[in-house]
Amino acid sequence: MQSFEFKPALLRGRDNWTVDSGMLTCNGELYLSFANVTGLQFGELSVRQTHSVWLDVETSNSHHRISCNAPRGDSHSEAFLALCSAIVGEVAEVKPDVAMKVGVGGGSRWSLFLLGIAMIAAGIAGMVLSQEARRGMELFALTAGGGFAVFGMAMAFIWRPGAGIRRLNLDEARAHLAARSLNNDPADAERNGEADEEGKGQGAAATSPD
Numbered sequence: 328m329q330s331f332e333f334k335p336a337l338l339r340g341r342d343n344w345t346v347d348s349g350m351l352t353c354n355g356e357l358y359l360s361f362a363n364v365t366g367l368q369f370g371e372l373s374v375r376q377t378h379s380v381w382l383d384v385e386t387s388n389s390h391h392r393i394s395c396n397a398p399r400g401d402s403h404s405e406a407f408l409a410l411c412s413a414i415v416g417e418v419a420e421v422k423p424d425v426a427m428k429v430g431v432g433g434g435s436r437w438s439l440f441l442l443g444i445a446m447i448a449a450g451i452a453g454m455v456l457s458q459e460a461r462r463g464m465e466l467f468a469l470t471a472g473g474g475f476a477v478f479g480m481a482m483a484f485i486w487r488p489g490a491g492i493r494r495l496n497l498d499e500a501r502a503h504l505a506a507r508s509l510n511n512d513p514a515d516a517e518r519n520g521e522a523d524e525e526g527k528g529q530g531a532a533a534t535s536p537d
Contacts, residue, residue, distance in 0.1 A: 450476025
């Protein structure tokens with residue numbers, strides 16, 4: 328049995344996850360059976376000072392999202408990545424043909440793409456209105472509008488729907504998750520979280536397999 332404990336967000340309480348006998352439980356309640364998993368997708372997004380990472384788990388009849396908003400390297404983030412690696416390992420045992428997609432998709436990608444389009448429109452409008460700006464301000468308004476439009480074009484291109492999604496087999500998926508960890512030995516993430524909890528009274532904890 329493997330147990331993992333971390334806060335999904337700063338102001339949320341800790342969730343305790345357990346991987347045991349082909350089942351995933353959360354806070355003592357059955358979450359899903361690995362035998363029913365049909366797909367995985369790992370996403371990561373940083374906006375200003377906010378870092379979000381999540382694992383979507385598709386089953387035959389539902390969609391589940393496990394997430395963590397802690398900064399990279401934080402003990403909560405490390406325990407989350409250790410849980411993701413354990414989930415991938417369990418899925419590999421029962422559904423070795425399942426792949427894991429990596430990248431931001433769905434509503435998040437569409438939101439950022441549309442934000443880029445809106446910035447392009449605002450930038451063009453600013454350049455058009457620069458002709459009506461007060462004398463001495465035309466160049467500033469034109470430059471500001473052009474810069475806004477260029478930034479919007481870059482953003483819309485980066486987050487265009489369907490782009491940036493990679494498909495990994497489960498061995499590659501575990502390597503990808505290990506690379507996201509700032510711990511030199513990702514397998515020790517659970518023990519480090521436990522040490523933080525005992526030594527500082529804070530942080531995420533997870534116990535290694537019995």
